Amino acid sequence: DIVMTQSPDSLSVSLGERATINCKSSQSVLYNSNNKNSLAWYQQKPGQPPKVLIYWASTRESGVPDRFSGSGSGTDFTLTISSLQAEDVAVYYCQQYYSDPWTFGQGTKVEI
């Protein structure tokens, strides 16, 4: 199984400041055939299902504010919230869909 490890486990950021979450996979999730990384980022608020923010490591889902961005390749990935808003308080997860079993990171709790 590919193990996904996020850091930090929790993060406290002031309103308007940048938040950075890291995700490391135990093996590469890069498809050489199309040069795409099978890595997604989700936001989950209490009592709600997760919501996809980023897929293919850096493609923003339609409707997601552009303050959210994803970067990285191979085994190291980053989710950046450029200017934290109050509504961004949530738990964030990375997930690889490169090979089954698809696996998630343990989650990063973002607070103000």
Added chain:
Amino acid sequence: QVQLQESGPGLVKPSETLSLTCTVSGGSISSYYWSWVRQPPGKGLEWIGYISDSGSIKYNPSLKSRVTISVDMSKNQFSLKLSAMTAADTAVYYCARRGYLDLWGRGTLVTVSS
């Protein structure tokens, strides 16, 4: 737009089999991958398995001996069966679409208790 809705019992006795159904509305189930994901209270996400549009089925090895996922194209539904339930299987169960899970149901809490 396409929506997913889980249905099934909220309470299951230990050793029994859980049966959940995910109904896909507003679109066809004949495309995409369709997954089950669960989340124990206060914990992280665990992928259970998927069924693909080509009929391929994959399960998480941690649950493989107890899980069955199937599809009913005529009803636009796919289903999960999880046998030999224990308290450790208490979780919110979600159905979701695609590899990057772009569409989720609201989830259903399943509690295992006698």
